[in-house]
Amino acid sequence: MGTFSASEGADRSGEPRVEARLSEVSRPSSPTVVFPEDKPLRLESGQLLAPLSIAYQTYGTLNADKSNAILICHALTGDQHVASRHPVTGKPGWWEALVGPGKPVDTDRFFIICPNILGGCMGSTGPASLNPKTGKPYGLDFPVITIGDMVDAQVRLIDHLGINQLFSVIGGSMGGMQVLEWVTRQRERVATAIPIATAPWHSAQNIAFHEVGRQAVMADPDWRGGNYYEDGVVPKNGLAVARMAAHITYLSEKALQGKFGRNLQDRAARSFSFDADFKIESYLRHQGSTFVDRFDANSYLYITRAMDYFDLENAHGGKLANAFVGTKTQFCVVSFTSDWLYPTRDSKAIVKALNAVAANVSFVEIESDKGHDAFLLEEPEFHATVRGFLTAAAAKRGLAAYARGI
Amino acid sequence: MQKAVPFAGQQRADHLLIAEMVAPGSRVLDVGCGDGALLKLLAETKGVDGRGVELSREKVNLCVKHGLSVIQGDADRDLADYPDQAFDYAVLSLTIQATRDPKTVLTNLLRIGRRAIVSFPNFGHWKIRAQLLFTGRMPMTPNLPEPWYTTADAHLCTIKDFVDLVALVDAEVEEGVAFNSKGERLPIRRSLSLQNLLGEKAVFKLKRRG
Numbered sequence: 008m009g010t011f012s013a014s015e016g017a018d019r020s021g022e023p024r025v026e027a028r029l030s031e032v033s034r035p036s037s038p039t040v041v042f043p044e045d046k047p048l049r050l051e052s053g054q055l056l057a058p059l060s061i062a063y064q065t066y067g068t069l070n071a072d073k074s075n076a077i078l079i080c081h082a083l084t085g086d087q088h089v090a091s092r093h094p095v096t097g098k099p100g101w102w103e104a105l106v107g108p109g110k111p112v113d114t115d116r117f118f119i120i121c122p123n124i125l126g127g128c129m130g131s132t133g134p135a136s137l138n139p140k141t142g143k144p145y146g147l148d149f150p151v152i153t154i155g156d157m158v159d160a161q162v163r164l165i166d167h168l169g170i171n172q173l174f175s176v177i178g179g180s181m182g183g184m185q186v187l188e189w190v191t192r193q194r195e196r197v198a199t200a201i202p203i204a205t206a207p208w209h210s211a212q213n214i215a216f217h218e219v220g221r222q223a224v225m226a227d228p229d230w231r232g233g234n235y236y237e238d239g240v241v242p243k244n245g246l247a248v249a250r251m252a253a254h255i256t257y258l259s260e261k262a263l264q265g266k267f268g269r270n271l272q273d274r275a276a277r278s279f280s281f282d283a284d285f286k287i288e289s290y291l292r293h294q295g296s297t298f299v300d301r302f303d304a305n306s307y308l309y310i311t312r313a314m315d316y317f318d319l320e321n322a323h324g325g326k327l328a329n330a331f332v333g334t335k336t337q338f339c340v341v342s343f344t345s346d347w348l349y350p351t352r353d354s355k356a357i358v359k360a361l362n363a364v365a366a367n368v369s370f371v372e373i374e375s376d377k378g379h380d381a382f383l384l385e386e387p388e389f390h391a392t393v394r395g396f397l398t399a400a401a402a403k404r405g406l407a408a409y410a411r412g413i
Numbered sequence: 414m415q416k417a418v419p420f421a422g423q424q425r426a427d428h429l430l431i432a433e434m435v436a437p438g439s440r441v442l443d444v445g446c447g448d449g450a451l452l453k454l455l456a457e458t459k460g461v462d463g464r465g466v467e468l469s470r471e472k473v474n475l476c477v478k479h480g481l482s483v484i485q486g487d488a489d490r491d492l493a494d495y496p497d498q499a500f501d502y503a504v505l506s507l508t509i510q511a512t513r514d515p516k517t518v519l520t521n522l523l524r525i526g527r528r529a530i531v532s533f534p535n536f537g538h539w540k541i542r543a544q545l546l547f548t549g550r551m552p553m554t555p556n557l558p559e560p561w562y563t564t565a566d567a568h569l570c571t572i573k574d575f576v577d578l579v580a581l582v583d584a585e586v587e588e589g590v591a592f593n594s595k596g597e598r599l600p601i602r603r604s605l606s607l608q609n610l611l612g613e614k615a616v617f618k619l620k621r622r623g
Contacts, residue, residue, distance in 0.1 A: 339477065340484075358484055362491070365499035367462075369477045370484035372470055391478045399480020 024300040025241065027095045028128070032303070033137070035062040035130025036094045037087055037123070040167050044139065048125075048160055054150040058139065061164045062130025063087050063122035066106065067114040069170075075406055076170045077112060078161065079121040080178030080185035083310055084250075084302055086129040089121040090114065095301045104385050111394035112177065116401075120168065124185075125160040126152050126310050128303035132160075135236060135303045145305075147233035152309060154181070154317045158188040165196075172196050174406065175397060179203035179382035180349065181310070184317050187357070190338075191319065191330045199400045201393060203341045204382040206353035207327050207360070208318040213348065216256055217311040220249030224304050233305050246304040247295030254294045259345040259378035263287060327356065328363035338368040339396040341382075341389060348379040369396060424454060426596040427532045427616050431504060432458050434530055434588060434618050439501035442466070442525060444488050444518075445508030449476035452483070464500075466491060489513045492521035504530045507614070511565040520582050523621050528587065532616040535591065537571030537609040556613055572601065572609040579619055588618040 039062040042048070047057035064087040069076060079089050079102070086093075090100035090107050106112040106119060123131040126149075134149035141148070165173065176197050178186045183205025190197050206213075227245025229235055235242060255263075271277070272289040283289040323329035338361055342354035351372050361368040373389045375381040382389070428451045435441060437459045443452050446465030449472075455461035465483035467473045476483035484491075488505065489512050503526030505518065510533050512518045522529035534556040535541075544552035551561040557569070570578070572591060579586060589601030591612025601608045601615065608615070 337482070358486075359491075359494045362484070362494040363496060365496055367464065367482050368484060369482045370486075371474050371477050372485055373474075374470070388474055392474060395478035395480055402480070 024095055028301055028303070029135075031094060031129050032133070032135045035060075035123075037062040037064050037130050039063070039130050040164060042163055048156070048163070050150055050156045051153045052150055056125075056132065056150060058132070059125075059160060059163070060130060060132045060136070061122050061125075061160055063120060063164060064089065064091060065121075066090050066119040067117055069118040069168075073170050074172070074174060074404065075116065075401075076118045076120060076165075076168075076173050077175045077177060078165065078173050078189070079106065079112070079119060080161070080176065080182035080189075081121060081124060082178070082180040082182045083253075083314065084298065084307075085182070086127060087121045087123045088129075090119070093301070096297070101383065104383070105390060105393065111390045111397065113397075116406075117174065117397075120164070122161055122164050124310070125157045126306055126313065128306040133303065134233070134305035134309055144234075144236040146236065147305070149305070149309060151312055151316075153313050154184045155188050155192065155322075157313065158185050158192055161185070161189075162193060172198055174401070174404070175199040175201060177201040177203070177393075178205070180205055180379065181314050183349075184314065187319055187330070190334060190336045191323075194334055194336070197336045198404060199337045199339070199397070201339045201341065201396065202354075202357065203389075204343055204346050204349050204354075204379055205357075206349045207330075207357050208320055209315050210353075214315045216253060217315055219252050221308050221311060223248040223252070224308060227304075230304065233308075235304070241299060242304045243296075243299045246299045246302065246307060247292075249307060250298040250302075251291040251295045254291060256348045257378055257380045259347065259376055261345065261376045262378055265376070327360035331361055331364045331366055334361075334364065334366050336366070337400055338366060339392065340368060340370045341392060342370075342372050343375045343377070343379070343381040343386075343389075344372060345376045346379045346381065425450070426592050426598075427506065427614055428454055430590055430598070430616050431455075431506065431530055431532070434616075435459055435461060435502050438462070440464075440499075441502045441504060442495070442500040443504045443506065444492065444522070445505060445511075446472075446476065446481075446483060447506075448472050449479060449481045449483060451504065451506055452476070452481050453479070456481075488518050492518065492525060495521075495525045497524055498527055500526045502526050502528050502530055506530075506532050507534065509533050510567070510569045512568065515568050515570075516578060516582060519578060519584075519619075523582065523584050523619060527620070529584070529619045530616065531575075531619065532614060533570065533575065534566075535572050535609065535612045535615050536569040537573060538613050539610050540594075540613075542610075554613075572612060572615050573605050575615070575617065576605060579617070583622050584619045585622050586617055587620055589615060591615045 042059040044057045047055035089102045108115045123129040126133045134145045138145040176186045176189045183202035186202040224245040227242035229240040230242035267287040270286045272286045320327040342351040358370045371392045441461045441463045443465045446467050452463040466486040473485045503522040509515050541552040591599040591608040592614045599608050
């Protein structure tokens with residue numbers, strides 16, 4: 008790291024946040040369901056995982072026949088706080104643009120469930136959780152997991168909630184990968200699906216960026232082979248660099264140029280040093296330093312690995328369409344023009360496979376210069392699409408009675 | 414895909430005819446579905462399970478916002494993805510003349526749908542013939558409003574030409590109707606000459622031979 012610390016400039020309030028984050032691992036403020044030792048989750052790797060905790064948030068009210076449930080699957084660095092204040096950062100929910108009362112995913116109308124994924128660090132079992140065999144945090148003894156394993160864990164939660172069929176499964180980016188695994192693994196249980204800004208497999212470029220991030224974490228002396236928990240240290244610098252590199256991939260060249268250009272940060276001239284002279288440097292350092300306060304470094308390793316392993320085509324005999332044979336799910340696939348991380352051609356591959364089995368599919372490409380991040384932002388055309396799709400699908404299934412103002 | 418000119422303030426006459434041609438509750442793929450007017454009509458009047466393909470992103474977004482199942486796509490490129498006989502009807506409404514390869518598109522429609530329904534502007538209409546004869550320039554009409562250098566209509570044909578293509582791709586006409594300039598129907602039977610002269614547009618229901 009040498010001349011600069013990526014967490015430089017982080018406010019001192021970071022320390023209590025680390026405390027709050029660690030508390031969320033073992034004593035989450037969210038409702039949590041625990042599946043005991045005698046009911047292990049069989050992972051794709053063949054390993055068994057128990058006990059299994061799933062922390063989750065719900066919004067809205069489940070109707071009498073349990074037909075209005077929507078599962079929201081979060082992305083790599085997301086969590087269950089989709090539409091409520093984050094217990095560590097105090098920030099609003101990460102998808103309040105889309106989810107809430109009167110919003111396109113209307114909590115006045117639907118019952119929204121958002122679990123923290125398997126491998127996460129906000130109360131669901133992950134590498135920071137206690138290993139029952141040792142009584143210490145798993146660290147690298149945590150088994151390598153897949154997107155399919157995350158979905159199998161979510162299935163247990165949905166079973167636990169007594170919901171037979173989900174009205175919709177919605178997710179962007181890695182959340183979209185979970186949506187695709189849901190419709191292939193639980194084909195009778197998903198009425199509609201909205202995979203957003205996602206892909207049926209992780210590309211070489213995406214694996215490459217993840218590897219850079221993981222190597223940055225592992226190169227941090229405070230990572231300590233993954234056993235940093237007990238030493239009271241956090242591989243902050245490594246994780247911050249990983250976040251900085253990843254953050255570039257979430258934006259577009261045009262957005263970076265438009266937002267930052269070559270503008271200098273709080274100075275009139277170059278400093279002839281390695282300080283954050285440029286606004287873009289300062290912005291990335293801020294992104295890095297705030298991220299380490301709320302995210303576990305090992306979780307970052309495990310979740311990026313799960314994404315790298317995702318290949319729905321390979322899992323279905325080399326033909327993506329085989330994943331969807333016989334599907335009754337109604338799909339709405341969404342991509343964004345400036346997203347180069349999960350470009351439109353990846354969404355089109357999904358659509359092509361769905362067409363090949365004559366599935367019911369809508370596909371919309373949204374014009375945006377905000378890059379991959381667009382799915383999290385205020386994008387009226389995207390939101391109108393989700394609203395229209397869900398409203399029509401709800402009417403078709405007799406859910407119209409719950410509609411407000413219709 | 415195509416800037417079809419609607420009959421002002423009412424359903425397009427060709428849409429109404431197509432709605433009569435499809436069986437209630439059937440599965441329909443509308444290729445070049447535009448703003449989704451036909452899909453909406455078919456859903457409302459015939460309880461059809463409809464899907465659409467449309468080239469224009471704006472029109473696709475409009476359709477999906479209104480709850481129609483529509484994807485962005487291209488008749489020339491994307492029809493190959495669909496399996497055989499996936500639909501009861503594959504509809505191509507006022508679009509075939511704007512495709513790069515009408516023969517392949519028609520073959521694909523007849524493969525994907527048990528029936529294909531195709532409508533197109535008739536280049537054999539007397540006004541078009543008269544314009545070319547008397548002005549010596551490419552004709553422009555309310556159905557074909559764009560000059561030759563901007564129009565997407567690269568493959569215009571007459572009713573007679575179309576019927577020849579139907580035979581060439583080993584299909585047959587189950588029903589054919591031409592519309593005159595007042596929107597009145599002129600059923601197409603054995604002799605094509607009169608309809609080819611008076612019809613501004615034509616709608617054909619086709620099936621594969623044998």
